[in-house]
Amino acid sequence: TQLLEQSPQFLSIQEGENLTVYCNSSSVFSSLQxxxxxxxxxxxxxxxxxxxxxxxxxxxxxxxxxxxxxDSSLHITAAQPGDTGLYLCAGGGAxxxxxxxxxxxxxxxxxxxx
Amino acid sequence: GAVVSQHPSWVICKSGTSxxxxxxxxxxxxxxxxxxxxxxxxxxxxxxxxxxxxxxTYEQGVEKDKFLINHASLTLSxxxxxxxxxxxxxxxxxxxxxxxxAFFGQGTRLTVV
Numbered sequence: 001t002q003l004l005e006q007s008p009q010f011l012s013i014q015e016g017e018n019l020t021v022y023c024n025s026s027s028v029f030s031s032l033q034x035x036x037x038x039x040x041x042x043x044x045x046x047x048x049x050x051x052x053x054x055x056x057x058x059x060x061x062x063x064x065x066x067x068x069x070x071d072s073s074l075h076i077t078a079a080q081p082g083d084t085g086l087y088l089c090a091g092g093g094a095x096x097x098x099x100x101x102x103x104x105x106x107x108x109x110x111x112x113x114x
Numbered sequence: 115g116a117v118v119s120q121h122p123s124w125v126i127c128k129s130g131t132s133x134x135x136x137x138x139x140x141x142x143x144x145x146x147x148x149x150x151x152x153x154x155x156x157x158x159x160x161x162x163x164x165x166x167x168x169x170x171t172y173e174q175g176v177e178k179d180k181f182l183i184n185h186a187s188l189t190l191s192x193x194x195x196x197x198x199x200x201x202x203x204x205x206x207x208x209x210x211x212x213x214x215x216a217f218f219g220q221g222t223r224l225t226v227v
Contacts, residue, residue: 031214041217045217077125090216101146107155
């Protein structure tokens with residue numbers, strides 16, 4: 001069973017602060033995806049990383065995939081109240097399975113206070 | 115990005131009845147779709163892999179006779195919760211993969227009373 005350990009599970013910060021969410025596994029994934037989910041809605045894809053060592057930036061969000069493709073991080077700079085939500089990492093393609101068969105981390109509930 | 119549509123968005127049913135949830139890929143064909151279940155403030159747990167034209171593959175601990183999956187076409191998979199009970203109340207989400215990415219439906223909130 002592939003497991004993704006996501007931390008922290010809860011994060012409450014003030015507007016303007018920086019934060020990092022981590023996602024670690026003992027398994028190698030072909031791809032790792034980060035999602036954001038609002039209550040009552042499906043997850044929305046933020047980014048997909050597929051190459052070991054890859055770094056992607058999306059405005060104030062920076063995503064990194066570990067060299068061994070077992071871990072990833074999401075860094076948010078100068079967090080804003082609009083960043084509040086559930087952030088999920090998910091690994092796909094482990095053991096040759098379909099990219100769409102995802103193993104999810106436990107999720108991080110981020111609250112940014114004005 | 116690709117679009118996956120799920121219907122209904124929410125449903126309330128009585129204990130003992132069955133509920134069908136549809137998952138459609140609107141602008142691409144999906145030979146494989148996935149069904150997840152999510153409890154409040156928790157992550158998504160994979161229930162089963164839906165395969166077009168063949169039987170679904172269920173994850174360990176998921177009752178195949180309770181959660182019936184039918185993937186009748188390249189754009190439609192259905193999940194039927196049979197003889198629903200209050201403990202089946204949850205948020206059910208489907209996804210379909212296209213190339214190296216998974217695209218999710220909006221989810222279905224099932225409440226069994």
